[in-house]
Amino acid sequence: MARENPGWGYRRVHGELLGLGHNVAASTVWSILKQAGINPSPQRVDRSWAAFLKAQSSAIVATDLFHIDTVFLRRWFVLFFINHGTRRVHIAGITRHPTSLWITQQARNYLMDLGDHAKSIKFLIRDRGAYFTDSFDAVFQAIGVHVLPTLPRVPRMNAIAERWIGSCRREATDRILITGERHLRLVISEYAKHYNQHRPHRSLGQRPPDLLTKPEPPTTTHHHRQHSRPSTRSTRRPHPRIHAGRIG
Structure with a gap:
């Protein structure tokens, strides 16, 4: 027991x-x-928050919103979701005005994009931003997802999402002068594609989220036959009795 x-x-x-x-x-x-x-x-x-996240990672999705300033001093907001188990990121939308109605609609679109995979979500982690209202929570609660708001001023409770924001800034947006919405959408979508399909992750065995299956080790028994060759580096002459016998 x-x-x-x-x-x-x-x-x-x-x-x-x-x-x-x-x-x-x-x-x-x-x-x-x-x-x-x-x-x-x-x-x-271990009943710590970290132990809970590790034990339930396959059923946890986190969401967050971060901003990007363009060269014309216009601020845009990016909403995304990231799966804790696979580390796969989904860009939900980009807007200048993240209202409650807009974010709620992006949540509906996200679940529609997931299709049957939405049934695997059991927990959603979000911060306590004013844009995450009861209507946003209701979208996930309707399919049986438990919404877990983080504690005030404790960003480590949503560490996976915060880490992705840091990676996106360091590897993409901080290296490019963003000119506008169209340019920002292109940069964010390309980086998300790179993150999901090519970027290695230590937690996934240095594999990207879309390539979680372990490749089979190479083998030489199916298509190649190995042959031994006598060494040509030796200069010693063979024994005379070898040529006295019959060959064939």
Whole structure:
């Protein structure tokens, strides 16, 4: 019971055993767990936020909004979603005025683009920006997704999304003078394509998100035959008896 339920301490296991009709003392349960090398305390499980993200990564999607200033001092906002398990990023939209109605519509479009894959999402992480309203949350809650707002001034709770923003700035937008909306859309879409299809990720075994399948190792047994060749570097003459025999 303790191995299958890491959050149970010896008291919980004792109660479950009593419910099953096994009349044993709590101290006996404690001793059995100790002898088996299992900590009787229920705190043997890491309950940190990082542990939760790692355990549920395949079912978590994060979203965020960041701004880009053009050379003409106009500010544009980019809304994106990123899957924690695959690290695949989806650019939802670009606008100068991120209103609640606009962001809610981008959330609907995102789920429509996912199709049946939307069923795999169980949690959505977002910050507490005023543009993420109840109508935005309702789009995801309608399909059974739990919306998890981050704590105020704790950007590490949305670290995956924040890291992508940093990568996008360092590798793309900070290296180019953006002239306008059309130029920004081109730069962001090209970088997202590069990020998903080519850029290696340490968490994915140095593979990009779209190439998660491990390539088969090369083999020489199917298409190539190996042949041994006598060394031509030796200058020693063969023994005379070798030529005396019959060949064939």
